[in-house]
Amino acid sequence: MVGPKHVRLKTFIFSPQKVIEYFKGILRGSGPKYVGHNPGSAYASLAMFVLIILLAITGVMIGLGNESAEDLHEFLAYIMLFVVLAHISGVVLYSLRHKENIAASMIHGKKTGDEKEGISSSHPLTALVFLILTGGWALGLIANYNPATVSTRLPLLGTQIHLGEIEEKEHQFEERNREELEKDYYDEDDEHYDDEDHDIHEEEHEDDD
Structure with a gap:
């Protein structure tokens, strides 16, 4: 993966002992501060990444007429909702415990911590390229939307999927x-x-x- 060290995949992996200690710290109202992802947010993020992929796959299957994927898609959507709510709750709890606005740091990229944990650059060019690619893909979906058939065509892939x-x-x-x-x-x-x-x-x- 590309980007600063705190967003690379290896920094999302914590041992079971670290995860247990982290949640014990929450109950005690103590525990260390993390410049990058803490064990809770790391595994919540990984769960959301996996769920987004599975939701996309099952959504395409439904769009192609595979009705058997509907129940699985709905079940995954409920799990996604639960994980998102748990993640937001964790952000609020961590911010209150450590008196640090985590939500704001996700935008400007600045946090208090050990200087050795800092990064040399926020890689704005990489972020810009990713933003352009994501925006282009979204615009392609909108441009390919056909209201008569309630469907759209996936950019680059050319696969037509039905919506709803x-x-x-x-x-x-x-x-x-x-x-x-x-x-x-x-x-x-x-x-x-x-x-x-x-x-x-x-x-x-x-x-x-």
């Missing part, structure tokens, strides 16, 4: 078909009435003659 629930899309499709049939029916009735009016007018003209 399968049942909901089928209902929308049936509703559109019903509206079109009703429109055709009324159009035919209008044409029929127009023909009858025309015939009546012709008969009136013949009677006049």
Whole structure:
């Protein structure tokens, strides 16, 4: 992985003993400060990374029509929600314990700690490239969105995926078909009435003659 040392994968791995000590410190109201990720936030972040990948895979499967992946996708979404809430709670708790605004440090990258734990650069160019790639991918999804079929095409990959629930899309499709049939029916009735009016007018003209 690229980036400062505190965001590299090896810094997310803590021994079980370190994790136990960290949570014991939370209960005692003590424990060391971490310049990088603490054991709790590290494993929460890893869990979110894995869940995002699994959610993306199962989401694509559902979009391609695999209804069997729906239950797994929903289950993973609930786990993701739980992990995110636990992570936010941990950030708030850590900030209160150590009187340090962790949320702000995620933005400006500055924290108090041992000078040896500091980094020489925040790698702004790498961050900019990542931001551009992510933004370009998102814009591609938006540009490829087709409201008629409620689907989009994945940039670069070209795979078309349907959005939303399968049942909901089928209902929308049936509703559109019903509206079109009703429109055709009324159009035919209008044409029929127009023909009858025309015939009546012709008969009136013949009677006049």
